[in-house]
Amino acid sequence: MAQVPPMPIGPSAGVPGSLPDQLSMETTIDQERALPQPGVKPDELRGAPELGFWRLAVMRFLHHRVATGALLILGLIVLAAIVIPVVTGDLYKIQDYRHPFKPPFTSFQHILGTNDLGQDELARLARGARVSIMVGTLAVFGYLIIGGGLGALAGYYGGWLDNALMRFTDIIISLPFLLVVIAVTAATGGVRLSTVIIVIAATGWYEIGRLMRAQFLVLREQEFVQAAKALGASNTRIIFRHILPNALAPIIVSATLGVSGIILLEAALGFLGYSIPPPEPSWGNMLSDFEQNLLLNQTYLVIFPATALVITALCINLIGDGIRDALDPRQR
Amino acid sequence: MTFYVVRRVGVGIFLLFLMSAMFFALTRVTPGQPFSVGENPRVHQDQVNRRLHRLGLTDENGTPYPIPQQYVLYLGALVHGDLGDSYVYNISVTTLLKQRLPNTALLLGTALVVALLIGIPLGIYASTHQYSKLDMTTSIVSYVGVSIPSFVLGIYLLLVFAVFLKQSPLHWGFPLFGMHTGGVDDPLDLLYHMVLPVTSLTILEIAIFSRFMRASMLEVLHQDYIRTARAKGLAVDKVNYKHALRNAILPIITLVAIAIPQIVNGAIITEGIFSWPGTGQLAFQAVLDRDYPVILGVVMLVAALTVIFNLLADVTYAVADPRIRY
Numbered sequence: 130m131a132q133v134p135p136m137p138i139g140p141s142a143g144v145p146g147s148l149p150d151q152l153s154m155e156t157t158i159d160q161e162r163a164l165p166q167p168g169v170k171p172d173e174l175r176g177a178p179e180l181g182f183w184r185l186a187v188m189r190f191l192h193h194r195v196a197t198g199a200l201l202i203l204g205l206i207v208l209a210a211i212v213i214p215v216v217t218g219d220l221y222k223i224q225d226y227r228h229p230f231k232p233p234f235t236s237f238q239h240i241l242g243t244n245d246l247g248q249d250e251l252a253r254l255a256r257g258a259r260v261s262i263m264v265g266t267l268a269v270f271g272y273l274i275i276g277g278g279l280g281a282l283a284g285y286y287g288g289w290l291d292n293a294l295m296r297f298t299d300i301i302i303s304l305p306f307l308l309v310v311i312a313v314t315a316a317t318g319g320v321r322l323s324t325v326i327i328v329i330a331a332t333g334w335y336e337i338g339r340l341m342r343a344q345f346l347v348l349r350e351q352e353f354v355q356a357a358k359a360l361g362a363s364n365t366r367i368i369f370r371h372i373l374p375n376a377l378a379p380i381i382v383s384a385t386l387g388v389s390g391i392i393l394l395e396a397a398l399g400f401l402g403y404s405i406p407p408p409e410p411s412w413g414n415m416l417s418d419f420e421q422n423l424l425l426n427q428t429y430l431v432i433f434p435a436t437a438l439v440i441t442a443l444c445i446n447l448i449g450d451g452i453r454d455a456l457d458p459r460q461r
Numbered sequence: 462m463t464f465y466v467v468r469r470v471g472v473g474i475f476l477l478f479l480m481s482a483m484f485f486a487l488t489r490v491t492p493g494q495p496f497s498v499g500e501n502p503r504v505h506q507d508q509v510n511r512r513l514h515r516l517g518l519t520d521e522n523g524t525p526y527p528i529p530q531q532y533v534l535y536l537g538a539l540v541h542g543d544l545g546d547s548y549v550y551n552i553s554v555t556t557l558l559k560q561r562l563p564n565t566a567l568l569l570g571t572a573l574v575v576a577l578l579i580g581i582p583l584g585i586y587a588s589t590h591q592y593s594k595l596d597m598t599t600s601i602v603s604y605v606g607v608s609i610p611s612f613v614l615g616i617y618l619l620l621v622f623a624v625f626l627k628q629s630p631l632h633w634g635f636p637l638f639g640m641h642t643g644g645v646d647d648p649l650d651l652l653y654h655m656v657l658p659v660t661s662l663t664i665l666e667i668a669i670f671s672r673f674m675r676a677s678m679l680e681v682l683h684q685d686y687i688r689t690a691r692a693k694g695l696a697v698d699k700v701n702y703k704h705a706l707r708n709a710i711l712p713i714i715t716l717v718a719i720a721i722p723q724i725v726n727g728a729i730i731t732e733g734i735f736s737w738p739g740t741g742q743l744a745f746q747a748v749l750d751r752d753y754p755v756i757l758g759v760v761m762l763v764a765a766l767t768v769i770f771n772l773l774a775d776v777t778y779a780v781a782d783p784r785i786r787y
Contacts, residue, residue, distance in 0.1 A: 305726060308760050311748055312487035393610040397730065400612055401748055419616050423624050423637065431620055435613045443608040
């Protein structure tokens, strides 16, 4: 045998003697490139980028101008939430009684002015951003763990387990979230941020749960899963190696959109005084004095946190839509 | 059908039961008693005990009932339409709800009617003129509208139309606070006070209704019988409004029925912000005061509304669309 014929992809293109299942995708493609191609010199192919599903998705996302802009703005907000609290230190709770209600953009000491207690508004906004982002990400992890786990179990195993879990989901959906938080806060004796995160995660996971279940229901009937089963793969292996990577795209979109929903929920709770307790600021509890601030004509104290909230939520929604378009180019 | 309705009512009652039990247990394990906050040394302990007994928390001698017994007492009273007494107002929750419900019904009813009157024609226009300027604008506005939480929207409206407008050369703006006592006697004043809260409640609903109507209408317009009707030579308008609209508007029934409890729920914060004296503001204030019997009463009301309207939606839908059978 003088020459191995060029094959598109496959173990037979590899070095003779190596076992097929020890070949990863990478080596196969490299070996394939090493082979002489009709009309193409091997060196020319070296520079061509490898485009996997995720790399393509990132490229498609970056071509989406609105979504990229939203990502940039959100990046700035996250950066401010990290940097400003470090620089300003305790300024968010130091009460400067000589300068209450200082208007914004009038001094370098308090760039965005001060509130009724003379606390620096910029430092409070940045710290509030930190609270929002923290609650958003932690609670979404809760969604993914609870919703993803239960949805996968229900979809993969089906039967009575599926039935029981779906009825359980129906109950969770009909819970009035706001009032559950109030009841749990009352029962645990005090306002705590951890209560808020846990209750949001425990009552909001159903959307991801249903999505995950639907994905697993479809995917477990597909040929490649049947093939894996026929080859003797364990259930755990099938769930994590074969189905999960294919089920991920809509889950990522839903989780992204979930973050903005959580941030708005946390703000509503803060507004009612059921999120992080003072002196720690959150965008919600900075708004709870809105009546006094409007009557005293301190409108900037209302505009800043409200606008920060809306911009953040809008950016996350736009990013979520961008990811949806990037992951599923057919859906336009 | 009858079996279906009976089963749904059963499930609904079970859900109400479950929710009340959960909520009851959570609020009753709270340390402290209703009157331990404003304790006055001059008030005799007997009087406190009598009031605690009246609230169904302790027996005549002041020893607290165990929580399950309190719950059974609560349920027993609930069957008679008694939701217990408010800790703050010192009158029964049922009386409070009766006082506040008409105001809420007025506000929410107006908001719903306005949202339907604007949202549905907007959705129909957007679907028959797809990708037109109005369609694009509606899409963008409803996108932003969905990203703004109701309380922020309310605050923005107050900021612009109550504060900035009053400072502008006009020297006129909408009021910061809700309706006057007995505002129903003066319709013009009532209207003046209703504009901002109704706007705040409708914007989100218009966004939802118009989006849904557009999607539903587009789906119908792409069906074969519409093409057949057009191919026979019927006028575009006749096909759109007579053939398509009738089928497209059916799912709206469900949407409206689902929206009603949602509006009631969302009104808690909106009424609080605009100081509108309805059940929502009652709940808002009760939340701030930790007045648990009132909160529980409003929860039960909203939950009951949810169950009733969801059932009503399914039944009317089945009546309106003969293809649906349960």
